[in-house]
Amino acid sequence: MYSRLSPSLRGMLMMFVASVSAVFMHATVRHLSAELPPFEMAFFRNFLALAFLLPMLLREGLQPLRTKKWRLHVLRSALTTVSMLSFFTALSLSPLAQITALSFTAPLFATLLAIIFLGEVVRVRRWIAIIIGFIGTLVILRPGLVEIDLGAFLTLFAAGCWGAAIAMTRVLGRTESSLTITLYMAFVMAPLSLIPATFVWTWPSWHQLAWLLLIAGFGTLTQLCFSQSLREAKTSVVMPIDFFKLIWASLLGYVLFAERPDLFTWIGGGLIFASATYIAYRESKLKKAVIAYSNDE
Numbered sequence: 352m353y354s355r356l357s358p359s360l361r362g363m364l365m366m367f368v369a370s371v372s373a374v375f376m377h378a379t380v381r382h383l384s385a386e387l388p389p390f391e392m393a394f395f396r397n398f399l400a401l402a403f404l405l406p407m408l409l410r411e412g413l414q415p416l417r418t419k420k421w422r423l424h425v426l427r428s429a430l431t432t433v434s435m436l437s438f439f440t441a442l443s444l445s446p447l448a449q450i451t452a453l454s455f456t457a458p459l460f461a462t463l464l465a466i467i468f469l470g471e472v473v474r475v476r477r478w479i480a481i482i483i484g485f486i487g488t489l490v491i492l493r494p495g496l497v498e499i500d501l502g503a504f505l506t507l508f509a510a511g512c513w514g515a516a517i518a519m520t521r522v523l524g525r526t527e528s529s530l531t532i533t534l535y536m537a538f539v540m541a542p543l544s545l546i547p548a549t550f551v552w553t554w555p556s557w558h559q560l561a562w563l564l565l566i567a568g569f570g571t572l573t574q575l576c577f578s579q580s581l582r583e584a585k586t587s588v589v590m591p592i593d594f595f596k597l598i599w600a601s602l603l604g605y606v607l608f609a610e611r612p613d614l615f616t617w618i619g620g621g622l623i624f625a626s627a628t629y630i631a632y633r634e635s636k637l638k639k640a641v642i643a644y645s646n647d648e
Contacts (some may be wrong), residue, residue, distance in 0.1 A: 366592040369444040374451065374599035376569035377442055378607060383562045384443030388551035393439045394544040395555075396559060397432075398535065401569035404537050407530065418531060420523060427519040427532075428539035434512035435540070436547060437505045441511025445502025446453035447604035447610035451596050452491055452620030453506040459484040460514025462634075469518060477633055480626040487622025488617050529578065585635065590628045597624070 356364065380392055418424060441450050459481055465471040471482075488507070492499050523532055555563060580589045597620050606609035 352417065356444035359555065359584045359588050362580045362582075363588045363592050365403075365580035365583060365620035366589040367595060369573050369580060370491065370593055370595040371389070371599055372569045372573040372576065373485060373597050374447075376566055376573065377447060377451070377600065378603045379562060379566050379569065380439055381442045381447060383559065383566070384439075384453075384606065387553065387559060387563075390436055390547045391553070391555075392563065393432075393435045394541070394562040395543050395560075396435070396439075396566050396570055397540040399564055400571055401537050401541060403569075403571045404534060408534060409603050411530065413569075416531065416534060416639060418527060418535070420527065421535070423519060424522060424527075424532070424535035424537055425514050427523065430512045430516045430519070430534045431536060432540045432543045434474045434516065435590045436544065437512065441502040441505035441509065444612040445500055445614060446616075447596060447608065448601040448620075449491060449616050450506050451600035452612075452616050452623060453488065453503060454510055455620065455623040455627050456484060456488055456507065457510040457513040457517065458630055459475045459623070461517035462630055464515050464518045465521065465606070469522070473500070477630055480629045482607050484623045484630075486624030487619040487624075487626065489619075490622065491619030493615060549600040554568060590631050594621075594624050594630075 356474070380389070383392060438450075438454070462471075462473065462477065462481060466473055492503055520532065580592075583589075601612050604612065
């Protein structure tokens with residue numbers, strides 16, 4: 352049935368599943384944060400993910416681990432670890448929909464960091480998109496009108512760290528396979544996230560361990576479906592589906608935690624998402640133009 356669908360529909364379906372899976376993971380983290388520290392949940396998320404990746408390593412052997420850029424792999428993984436620790440902590444503090452809306456800023460930070468550190472040239476339209484995205488952030492936070500809570504700050508900090516990791520992924524992607532990047536991330540993040548977890552450690556019960564396994568499963572499914580969606584279809588086709596995350600987050604936040612996102616969250620989240628989607632679309636078009644030009648040479 353799946354194979355009979357057009358590539359665009361397959362990509363949209365994969366992105367839809369990724370959006371649902373991501374929010375279910377976030378909701379599970381929020382639920383379990385009443386019983387376990389966020390740092391410990393982040394460690395189990397990374398440690399249990401190794402079990403999902405082990406069959407790939409056994410099948411491929413040690414070849415995917417061979418690299419000349421191990422320092423960049425370690426730095427990227429360290430930033431991703433800090434991002435996850437901050438994000439999981441934010442999930443225990445702030446409404447699910449607000450965190451989801453603010454997390455859409457990660458591509459904006461990635462573009463800014465690529466301009467600063469990678470010398471990437473960004474023209475007027477993408478600059479306008481970046482500005483609109485950060486205006487959306489101000490709409491959600493409304494500094495000076497309402498108090499900005501710690502969860503919002505941590506979400507933006509997490510998005511900034513993840514944006515830096517995205518920028519590094521662009522560099523690594525020039526020479527490294529996606530499997531190599533994923534494996535290094537898993538092997539580095541598990542021990543790194545264990546360090547802060549030891550300071551707040553409480554042994555999980557079997558019941559809690561089942562929830563932790565669910566978090567790792569949702570996280571792995573999200574990564575796989577997101578990557579597959581971008582392989583199946585154009586960025587401009589699949590990225591709008593990612594906005595469903597805000598819808599699922601609002602529904603689960605209301606049903607599970609009695610949270611009601613205000614109008615500012617929807618407006619700001621829409622602005623951020625629209626700008627991030629446009630940036631992804633423009634980068635995809637420019638990349639294709641460069642490839643086409645290279646083929647003509």
